[in-house]
Amino acid sequence: MKRVLGVVEGKERGPLILLLGGLHGNEVAGIKAINEVFHTIRKYQIPINGTLVGLAGNLQAIAKNKRYLDYDLNRCWTEDFVKNVYHKQHTLAEDIELKTLHQTILKYPGNKFDTSILVDLHTTSAEKGNFIVVPRNEAANPMVQSLQQPVVVDLDQHLSGTLLKYLQNYGFLALAFEGGLIGSTEAIDLHVAGIWEILKVSGGIDPNSSSDFLSSSEKLLQYSKSLPDFVKVKYHHRISAADQFVMEPGFVNFQPITNGQVVAHDAVGPVKAPVNGLMFLPLYQSSGDDGFFIVEEISILEATGL
Ligand SMILES: [Zn+2]
Structure with a gap:
């Protein structure tokens, strides 16, 4: 695997778009989605604006x-x-990863581009x-909205040291795009559709240059059917190894739960939900510092603070 x-690098002016996969190994x-997009671009010689x-x-x-x-790279x-x-x-292992990733990103100075x-x-x-994490002030950004996935407006406040937050300070519109279940083909599919959508809306490609990605918008919509448009965090259950935390099986993201439910x-002993809301990011893997979150649906007005 190469970095x-x-x-x-396109001939015309346009955005700088960095696509990153596998920050969690x-x-x-x-x-896989990034490779598929680059393969299609090469195959059909799709012209790119910007980089x-x-x-x-x-x-x-x-x-x-x-x-x-050794430690979480995000x-x-x-x-x-x-x-x-x-x-x-x-x-440590991640020191090397952090340094080389940092040096690679620095090769593409954001200030040389329009966006x-x-x-x-x-x-x-x-x-x-499947959902998007962006800071509140970017929740209504056309690029974020083009993905048509639930937007979590304040998760960034609950997680420290994310690459997202770091690059925001360097003028990037930085968003985390969660594609779905680890190992599922749907997640690859959704990521591919989302990348095409971002390329179209940002001006990175001419939307008419290939028929391959015309259906990306419908695909994205299909995956987010019946999911909320905007949510905010109501409760964050942090854990450490000493807690011996084990999630009850069967919870899915955005599943309604009630105050007092185990x-x-x-x-x-039993861990009960302290508030009503929607289950979010229940931990079903061995490593992680967040047991689960409880979120609630909010209006676009509240989401964007407009
Ligand atoms: Zn991750």
Whole structure:
């Protein structure tokens, strides 16, 4: 696996679009989707405006099909941490990943382009895991809206050190695009459709240049049927290894749950939902610091704060 999955530098002015897959090593749907998009671009010689770059995230973890080896590569992107990694004596697996990914991203300075976009592709360990994470002020952005998936407006406030937040400070429109269940073909399909949509709406491609991606909008809509348009976080259940947290089986994202419902067990006993709402990101894999979230649907007015 190479760090750079593909680069197309167009002749015309346009956006910088960085597509990133596998920042969590066991979530490779994004990488497969990026490869598929680059394959189609080459096959039909689709002209690109601006620059399109496909990147792989945690190469060592991808090779071992693990979320991460020493630390989570999507919880470490703070200015201090990144600076410190360049001066460390003894390096951990993710130090090398962080440094090389950082250096690769720096090769494409966002300020040389009209718009700079990072699309960070992920998958989740529960069903119905298709949604977008962006900060509230970008919730109504046409590129975000073109994906037609549930938008979670404040998850970024609950997770520290995401690459998303880091690149926002460098002028990127940075969004996390969760494509669905880990290992599912639907997630690849959804990511491919979403990448075409972002390319179209951002001006990265002429929408009429190939018939291959004409159906991407319908496909995206089909996956988000019956899901909420916008949600915000009501409750965040953080865990540590000592908690011996185990989620009750069978929860899917956006499933309604009620106050007092037993949703998991830990070393102390049953874990009950403290509020009514919709189940979100229930943990069904061995590593992670977030047991589950409870979200609630909000209006577009509340979502965007307009
Ligand atoms: Zn992930």
